[in-house]
Structure formats: structure tokens, C-alpha cells
Amino acid sequence: MRKQLILIIIMATVTWLPIMSITAEAIDIQTNIQMEPNLIHIGAFYNGGQVSVSGEVPRDAEVIIRLSGATQDVELLKKGRVLGVLWMNTATITFHDVPEVYMLYLPPSIPESDLSGDHGQQMPAIGFDSLKNLTTITPAGEDKDFQFQEFIKLKASEGIYAVNENAVSYRNMDAQKKSFACELAIPSSMAQGVYSVTTFILKDGKVVKTDNRQLKIKESGLPAMISALAYDHAVLYGIIATLIALGAGLLTGVLFKGGGGH
Amino acid sequence: MWHLYLPIAGHSISIPLIFILGGFVGLLSGIFGVGGGFLMTPLLIMMGIPPTVAAASDSNQIVAASTSGTLAHYRMxxxxxxxxxxxLIGGVVGGTGxxxxIKILRAMGNADFLITVTYVLMLxxxxGYMFLESLQGIRSKAHELPPVIKKESRYARLIKKLPGQTHFEKSGIEVSIFMPIVLGGIVGILAAIMGVGGGFIMVPVMVYLLRMPMHVVVGTSLFQILFTCVNVTIMQASTNHTVDFILALILLLGSTLxxxxxxxxSKKLGGDQLKILLAILVLLVMVKMLFSLLLPPDILLAYKGGH
Structure with missing residues (x-):
């Protein structure tokens, strides 16, 4: 009976210990994370932006940053071989609940392969492989591994899905702390909207703290005006666009009158 | 400062690059009387513009280029x-049909395959026909051979028998009014099915089936393209919100020039020279399409829409 009681106490301690330690560390860690700016304006001459994320972490900690957008369903055309020789669009394929944007920024010591979710509880499951596991594809009979790999290629070609290795840099401050810094390059293809910037602080391969911030991208000035006209007064917009094109064509025709003649 | 943000395409773009692209495609339009969508749309897609926005904004800029071109050819x-x-009357009816x-074909399945193969074969x-025919024309002129007086073909005799014969002064021909309406209709159907403007099909149709002189063909084709693209721009803007006016504006600045x-x-080139150059362009487009069909693509997924 006494032996059983001791065993129960040991089991309970072993089970609760990691959770207690994460909680304890989570409270202890002071990160002082800064994100600058948290609002990007898309003006007439906008060509992408830059966001800096920085802060302080314990000297033995690692930092991973994730920039992600809202999830959505994406319907795409699948290319395949017809008659064994011609590459053509053969069917449609839908990727469900995939993030609009997904970019990871890693420190030099962590490669993307560590984030696949295959390392038990050690690393956060935020790599492309883990994203694949969260995604469903219809029709269901598709080769998920292959199609998801093609999906990543397509999104990467637009600059909105990326794994940036060696992107988080550190600088030692004292025996206990170091500072980290990361520049997030925002491509112009990221539409206006609200995105999430998550900073994962890891110690001994485990996430001990996460920090979530909102990054807003908003059209202003001329782009905002044109978008509003195009979506809210579509017919008028179409007519104005046509009239301006007609006017420009006539104007050039008139300007070239002297040289074009009989 | 050298980039502009395109609010509908959701992408920024280099101003000089788009200006030069517009200028180059405008040049082809002015010489051959084609809209140039076959060239412009894939190039815009390569620059990261979504296919549907690329095609619709291109139509918007063709309005300007074809106005400018029609005016230039009108003066000549x-x-x-x-x-x-x-x-145009035939084209509008044919386009709607x-x-x-295309809806019926898509519902039957495998329509894309049928369309692409027909397109490549037709190009x-x-x-090929235009190339050989104009080559023969250039050769016979070079050797100063007397023009071969051909026996009137069965086709020529047939079209002379059609009712509603009308004289077309500028073209210097007399044909039935049903000819341009029916041929315009057929080109309209083909253009709608293939998702292209139709200049490429219309120009040879005018040359070989209506037997119009090449120089009048170029000007008349541009005049017709102008109306088609006005219609497409307003329809696309109002139903699909795919016209990016900023993109169209930079393109048209280049293309109108x-x-x-x-x-x-075009005026300086002879009819046969024009035809042979257009034939080479048509064959190049065909070879490009053939390659894209035969070579495995880099990415086996694509967004919907575009030409």
C-alpha cells in the first residue's frame, strides 16, 4: 500500500513537472518585444515595405518569427498530361483553410526541417509540413504531398510563402541576456488587411513564450480612391476608364497629326 | 519613385518596364492591326499580375491604342x-453566341483540350498559308514575273452569287453584306471561345476571305478592335472588377505612341512584306504555344482566368 502511494506521488510529479516549469519560465521571461511599424500605408508609389521586430531574450533562448494571414479556401487549376504529351489544365483543385500569407523567419541554429512537427513536443509545429497536415484538399483522392508542394511553389513565386533561414540575428548584452532583431520584408503582393506577427521564444527546443502582434496594411490616397471606385461604382469606373483611354488615344492621334499624313 | 502600386492587381510594378512593353505591343498593333493581347497578357502574368486583371486591363489600354491607330490609319x-x-455587327452577335x-463545351468536359489544339492548328x-502566299508574291515581284492570271476560283464565283452585293469603296471590292456579317460572327465565336480579341483571326479573314487590300485591313481591323475592347472593358469592370486603370494608363501611354x-x-511596307511579317509573328505565337503545351511547366498549379 505504501509502495503504491509513493508510486502515485512520483507519477503525478513527473506528469505535472514540465507544465509547471513552462508556466514558471513563461512568467519569468522578460522579452520587451518591439514591432515597428505596425501599420503600413499603401500609397501610389508603394513597392513593398519593411517591418522590424526586436527584443531581449535569455542568452540560451532562440527566436522564431512567423508572419501569417487569415485562412481561406483557394481554388486552382491543376495541370496534367493529356494524351501523354500535352500539358494542360485538366481539373480544379481546392486547398481548404490555407493562410493567405505564410512566412517564417528563423535563427541560424534552426533549420526549417526542425519545425515539421515530427520532433514530438520539442519544436513548434509551424513548418510547411505541419501546415500541410492542417490543410484538406478536394477532391479527396489527390496526392496531398505532391499537390501541397506545388501549392507552396505557386505561393512562393508570388513572394507570400517563404521560409527565411538565418533571418533572426542576435547580439549578446550580458551574461544572462541577448538582443534579437529581424527584418520582415513585406512584398507589394500582400493585399491590404490585418496580419499576425507571432514571435516564438524557445528554450531547450521548447516554446516558453509566444508574443502576438497585429500588422495592418492599408491602402491610402490614390490606390484607396481607385479601389473604392472600382468596387463601389463599378459601371461608372468602367466608363471613366474607357473614356480616359479614348481621350488619350485621340490626343496622341491629334498630337501626331503633323507627321502621320498623306 | 520608379514603381507604381496597382490597386486592382494588388501588386506594384516598374513604370519604365510597363511603358516599354506598352510601346512595343502598340508598335505591333500599328503595323499589323492586331490588338496584341496574345503577347501582352502572358507578359503581364509573368510580372506577377493576376491573369484576369492582366487580360481586362489590357483591353482597357487597347481602347487607347486602337483609337490612336485608327486615327493614324484613317489619315492615310x-x-x-x-x-x-x-x-462588328457580326462580331457582337458571334461573341455572345x-x-x-463555351459554357456548353465546358459542361461536356475536355473543352480546354479541344480549344487549345484547335487554336494551335489554326494559328x-x-x-503557314500566309507565309507561303506572301513569299510567292515577293518572289514573283523580285523576278519581275508577270502576275499569273488565275482562273476565277470556285470560291470567288460562289461569293459573287450571294444576295445583297454592296460596293465597299475604301476596300475597292464588291461583296454581299452577309459576308462580313457572317465572317465577323464566326470570328466573334472563335474569339469568345479562345478568350482572345480576335485580331489574329480577323486580319487573315479580311485578306483571304473578303479579299480586302492589306493596308485597308490593318486600319479597319483596328477600328473594329476599338469597339470590341470598349465593350470588354466596361463588362469586365462592372461584373468582375478586374480592370486596373493605373496599369492600363501606363500601358496606354506607351502603346498610343x-x-x-x-x-x-506599316505605310512604308508593301502588302506582301506586311503579310509575311504577320505570318512570322503568327507562327512564332504558335511555336510558343506548342512549347508551353509540350514542355512540363515549373509549377503544376495555376490561377484561373486570362488568355
């Missing part, structure tokens, strides 16, 4: 307005 006396209007046909046939220069070049 190369626009047959009467013929253009009949072709084509949209329905190959039209380009290019088309004026093209019209001058």
Missing part, C-alpha cells in the same frame, strides 16, 4: 468604316 485613307461596322458555346494553318510609329512603318 486606310479605314473602311462601312466594312468595319458590318464586321461564343460565350454560350499554324493561317500563319507605339501605334503611331507602327502605322508609319
Amino acid at each position: 485613307g486606310n479605314v473602311d468604316f462601312k466594312m468595319g461596322i458590318y464586321l 461564343g460565350v454560350w458555346i 499554324g494553318f493561317v500563319g 507605339g501605334v503611331q510609329l507602327g502605322a508609319k512603318i
